[in-house]
Amino acid sequence: MRNIWIMWRKELNSYFDSPIAYFLLTMFAVVSSFFFWIYLRGFVEYGMEMQMRGRPMPMNLNEQIIRPLLGTEGVIGLFLIPLITMRLFAEEKRSGTIELLATSPIRDWEVILGKWLAALTLYACMLLLSALNFAFLFKYGNPDWKPLAIGYLGLLLQAGSLLAIGTFISSLTKNQIIAGAVTFGICLLLWIISSVGEFETATWAQVLSYMSVLTHYEESFAKGVLDAKDAVFYLTAIFLGLFFTARSMESLRWRS
Amino acid sequence: MITVKELTKRYARNTAVDHISFEVGKGQIVGFLGPNGAGKTTTMRMLTGFLSPTSGGATVAGYDVLEQPLEVKKRIGYLPETPPLYPEMETGEYLTFVGRLKGLSGAELRKRVDYVCERCAVADVKNKLLGKLSKGYRQRVGLAQAVIHNPDVLILDEPTAGLDPKQINETRDLIKSLGGNHTIILSTHILPEVEQTCEQVLIINRGKLVATDSVHNLQNRARGAESVMVEISGRNGSLDFAAVQQRLEQIAGVSRVTAKQRQENRNTFEIESQKGFVRGDLARAVVESGWDLNELRPAAMSLEEIFLQLTGPQEAQKDGSRKESQ
Numbered sequence: 001m002r003n004i005w006i007m008w009r010k011e012l013n014s015y016f017d018s019p020i021a022y023f024l025l026t027m028f029a030v031v032s033s034f035f036f037w038i039y040l041r042g043f044v045e046y047g048m049e050m051q052m053r054g055r056p057m058p059m060n061l062n063e064q065i066i067r068p069l070l071g072t073e074g075v076i077g078l079f080l081i082p083l084i085t086m087r088l089f090a091e092e093k094r095s096g097t098i099e100l101l102a103t104s105p106i107r108d109w110e111v112i113l114g115k116w117l118a119a120l121t122l123y124a125c126m127l128l129l130s131a132l133n134f135a136f137l138f139k140y141g142n143p144d145w146k147p148l149a150i151g152y153l154g155l156l157l158q159a160g161s162l163l164a165i166g167t168f169i170s171s172l173t174k175n176q177i178i179a180g181a182v183t184f185g186i187c188l189l190l191w192i193i194s195s196v197g198e199f200e201t202a203t204w205a206q207v208l209s210y211m212s213v214l215t216h217y218e219e220s221f222a223k224g225v226l227d228a229k230d231a232v233f234y235l236t237a238i239f240l241g242l243f244f245t246a247r248s249m250e251s252l253r254w255r256s
Numbered sequence: 257m258i259t260v261k262e263l264t265k266r267y268a269r270n271t272a273v274d275h276i277s278f279e280v281g282k283g284q285i286v287g288f289l290g291p292n293g294a295g296k297t298t299t300m301r302m303l304t305g306f307l308s309p310t311s312g313g314a315t316v317a318g319y320d321v322l323e324q325p326l327e328v329k330k331r332i333g334y335l336p337e338t339p340p341l342y343p344e345m346e347t348g349e350y351l352t353f354v355g356r357l358k359g360l361s362g363a364e365l366r367k368r369v370d371y372v373c374e375r376c377a378v379a380d381v382k383n384k385l386l387g388k389l390s391k392g393y394r395q396r397v398g399l400a401q402a403v404i405h406n407p408d409v410l411i412l413d414e415p416t417a418g419l420d421p422k423q424i425n426e427t428r429d430l431i432k433s434l435g436g437n438h439t440i441i442l443s444t445h446i447l448p449e450v451e452q453t454c455e456q457v458l459i460i461n462r463g464k465l466v467a468t469d470s471v472h473n474l475q476n477r478a479r480g481a482e483s484v485m486v487e488i489s490g491r492n493g494s495l496d497f498a499a500v501q502q503r504l505e506q507i508a509g510v511s512r513v514t515a516k517q518r519q520e521n522r523n524t525f526e527i528e529s530q531k532g533f534v535r536g537d538l539a540r541a542v543v544e545s546g547w548d549l550n551e552l553r554p555a556a557m558s559l560e561e562i563f564l565q566l567t568g569p570q571e572a573q574k575d576g577s578r579k580e581s582q
Binding site for chain 1: 301304305306307308326327329330332334336337338339340341342343344345349353354356357358359401
């Protein structure tokens with residue numbers, strides 16, 4: 001436990017000692033706020049249109065702003081997650097500091113978990129910053145907080161699984177750029193394969209679309225539903241990603 | 257303290273370390289000597305648990321490297337070839353992190369950080385970024401990092417590489433002063449370093465242990481035949497070389513005399529001889545023949561020559577046998 005905490009602190013410090021954390025936080029805040037503005041404007045225009053027509057329609061902050069914005073934030077995350085994970089192991093391997101970690105009395109999985117948790121913490125900070133947008137909704141409106149909380153939980157789980165995959169890929173190479181590029185490609189793939197199921201009904205298409213990290217978010221967490229099956233999907237992905245990272249670290253002892 | 261048995265590391269194409277066995281006692285400083293690519297680093301990495309051996313094993317402080325790696329790692333301080341520094345950290349911050357990693361905490365951790373900073377002469381850069389330190393400081397921070405948890409065993413991979421002569425001396429003194437409390441294995445390809453700092457030498461070549469002995473014994477062993485350099489000049493400026501050669505060869509025990517250098521007043525001869533040869537006889541013979549004896553010194557074999565002698569023929573043999581097998 002102590003070792004995980006030591007690694008987590010060290011990793012988080014090095015994120016915030018370099019410009020990368022500030023860049024990511026700024027990017028995420030700016031882009032998500034832009035979309036917040038778009039959705040908010042749509043909401044307001046919709047309301048005015050309704051008034052002009054004189055026909056009351058149901059209006060819901062949760063459905064019309066919070067839900068689409070959380071979905072968009074998940075997609076923005078896809079682009080930024082490779083930037084979070086690419087350095088995790090690649091940098092240690094390049095600079096040789098991996099030798100320090102591997103010869104210290106700390107287990108591989110403690111290193112991996114510490115690093116992954118630090119990456120997840122950074123992502124959580126990004127979400128927290130963008131949550132300021134929602135503070136306005138709570139000040140001037142009356143949205144339901146429960147779907148919002150569940151949506152955030154879903155986003156964290158989704159990011160957690162992508163971060164685990166990114167951590168694994170970072171442990172395969174010495175080159176940060178390659179780690180980042182491959183992770184980005186995989187994030188993108190896992191996003192777009194959800195649409196395969198829309199055109200094809202064959203089993204392979206169903207399997208592919210099941211693999212998409214986004215469908216498991218859209219179908220439950222986004223709606224404010226806590227579904228065990230989707231949570232299990234993410235937890236499994238996290239476990240597999242970290243498990244393969246551990247195997248990859250172990251293989252260093254045999255190769256190199 | 258360290259027992260290595262039949263340690264082997266094989267890669268797909270070559271064998272980096274080939275059935276190496278040796279033992280190191282408590283408090284000893286052992287030099288691990290060999291040309292580049294001989295397998296020094298690989299052996300050290302296997303001792304520290306960074307690499308797993310293909311076969312064979314090792315125990316450090318009574319713990320098996322493969323069975324109880326965490327116990328071994330608690331007792332080992334390791335300085336890899338390139339000091340494992342995080343450029344974005346400050347020296348003090350880094351040493352605190354490593355100390356925590358090795359299991360220190362609280363007041364003890366702060367005490368050790370201050371102590372190693374003082375000991376390794378990095379106290380003045382405690383608040384500087386590691387990425388901005390000079391090579392000498394980086395190496396010393398690496399050393400500080402290795403000793404932070406006061407380990408029983410120190411494994412140092414080329415600790416003086418890339419340092420200037422003054423820093424090399426300081427580092428050697430530091431390593432020497434650490435011996436006694438710590439068992440130290442240090443690798444190097446610089447021979448004087450071993451002569452100066454180590455009590456015992458392990459010479460490794462092409463993955464095989466070629467010699468393991470104390471520095472003193474090794475020098476004696478390789479000295480089998482002694483050779484002496486004498487500088488002789490004639491009284492009136494000229495010297496009859498043939499006569500000198502003849503006279504010297506008559507001395508009991510002398511096996512060969514070669515004229516090394518011929519100058520007007522400086523003629524040097526190398527005299528190879530059997531054991532039991534008396535240098536006094538040589539001096540007397542020269543003086544009685546009416547020549548001047550300007551210099552007489554034993555041409556002691558340096559570790560360098562021993563090293564070449566031990567690694568050289570072996571290499572030739574190996575190449576030979578390889579050719580034969582082809």
